[in-house]
Amino acid sequence: MAASALDIATTLIRCPSVTPEEGGALAALEALLENKGFRVNRVTFQDDETPDVENLFATIGSGAPHFVFAGHTDVVPAGNASDWSHGPFEGAVADGVLFGRGAVDMKGGIASFAAAALDFVSERGADFGGTLSFLITGDEEGPAVNGTVKLLKWAEAQGHSFDACIVGEPTNPSALGDTIKVGRRGSLSGIVTVTGVQGHAAYPHLADNPIPGLVKLMAALNALKLDDGNERFEPSNLEIVTVDVGNPAFNVIPARAEARFNIRYNDTWTLDGLKQKITETLEAADLGSLKLDLTFKRDASESFLTNDEALIATLTDAVEAETGRRPELSTGGGTSDARFIKNYCPVVEFGLVGQTMHKVDECVAVADLDRLAAIYKRFLDGYFGHIEA
Known part of the structure; x- marks a missing residue:
């Protein structure tokens, strides 16, 4: 290798880039890539409701096909550093294992x-x-x-058109070569609020308790069977994730009660169709004089399935050649930034083993970093027409 995946991963882990801080990680990548001839842009985006975020776009070569690797250098908080066997941002190697926040999710993937x-x-x-x-x-x-969503728009405005993408998320459940993600279920979150009339618990006729109404609505959602899944996707599921009243008093009937839910849905549904189904289900409940309010969060995503045979076959062959495993093509798990990229080009996900992501002592075998780099290199050779035996 012209550059060591371990050295790059260690450098990145030592950058404390906890969301939304850049932490030096993008600067390290910029220096590495510019030194090898890549044209690098650092782009910062703003929004009134969220922190400013730095991003990086780097490119080399010209013309089609245009292939892109995608990923993220931000990481989740490390928690209590004293709980770690090695410092979460130390980048320590012990017994052939690299420890650190982001080792698998996903600074290790970027390094590879x-x-x-x-x-x-x-x-x-x-x-x-x-x-x-x-x-x-x-x-x-x-x-x-x-x-990613804004960086894609920026790249398109700069005249870039992508033909295929691999996101380096940790896709493998047990061993490198287990799984390629060729799609994802969509995600829809919502907030249900029931408003009544606050009052004294001893005088319920002077109040209107919203809690029984909310319980009725949650029972309706919990009983809702969305679908049975299909040959491409597992069944859609709706999970009630919190119920809140915010009432510390025993002698007060609260004025409001709120619940939140999340749905992971397959391609049986469109986003608009699913929203309509949830709305109709809630509005069908008899709440009497109570008031219902339903709000869907703006971060909803559609399900997608990638059918680019050349992209999938080239990556599958590369994985099998380096690991001896023919990877499963999966749509399981949560969401990733592939949900944005699929609007611009075919996209799949393949990276490291994800067993330790977001955990204390997040870590990756050094051998897996090297093997993943070899898979990506073999893929590039095949994708750009330099197939080696």
């Missing part, structure tokens, strides 16, 4: 595709028959407002 890309460019030169880019955000673990 950066090492692969630099090795590829070192071998082929900048005139390799296409364009290779990096789309890196600092907002994936946060609100996802000032990150």
Whole structure:
């Protein structure tokens, strides 16, 4: 390799880039890529309701096909550092394992595709028959407002058109080579508020208790069967995630009661169709004089399935060649920034083993970093027409 995945990952882990802080991670990538001939842009986006976020777009080569690696350098908080065997931002290696926040989610993935890309460019030169880019955000673990979604629009405005993308999220449940994500279920969150009349618990006729109404609504949602799933996706599920009244007193009937829910849904539903179904279900309940308010969160995402056979086959063959495993093509799990990228080009996800992501002592085997870099390198060779036996 022209650059070590371990060295790059260690450098990135030592940058405390807890969302939304850049922490030096993008600066480290910028220096690494510029030194190898990449054209690098650092772009900051703002929004009235969320923190400013720095992002990075880097590119080399010219013309089609235009392939892009995507990922994020921001990480979740480390928690209590004293609970870790090694400092969460130390980047320590012990017994062939690299420890640190972001080791698998997903600074390790970025390090592996950066090492692969630099090795590829070192071998082929900048005139390799296409364009290779990096789309890196600092907002994936946060609100996802000032990150990938805006960086994609910015890149399009700059004249970039992508043909395919791999997101380096940790997709493998047990061993490298287990799973390629070729789609994701959508996500829809909502807030249900029931408003009544506050009063004294001893005089209920002078009040209107919203809690029984909210219980009735949650029972209706809990009983709702959305679908049975299909050959591509598991069944959609609705989960009630919190019920709140905010009433510390035993002798007061509260004025309001609120519940929140999240739905992970498959391609049986459109976003608008699902919203309509939830609305109709709630409005069908008899609440008497109580008032219902339903609000859907703006961060909803559609389900998607990638059908680009060339992209999937090239990556699958690369994984099998380096690991001996033929990966499962999956749509399971949560959401990722692939939900934004799919609007611009075919996208799949493949990265490290995700067993320790977001945990104390998040870590990755150094051998897996090297093997993932080799998979990405073999993919690039195949994608740009330099297939090796």
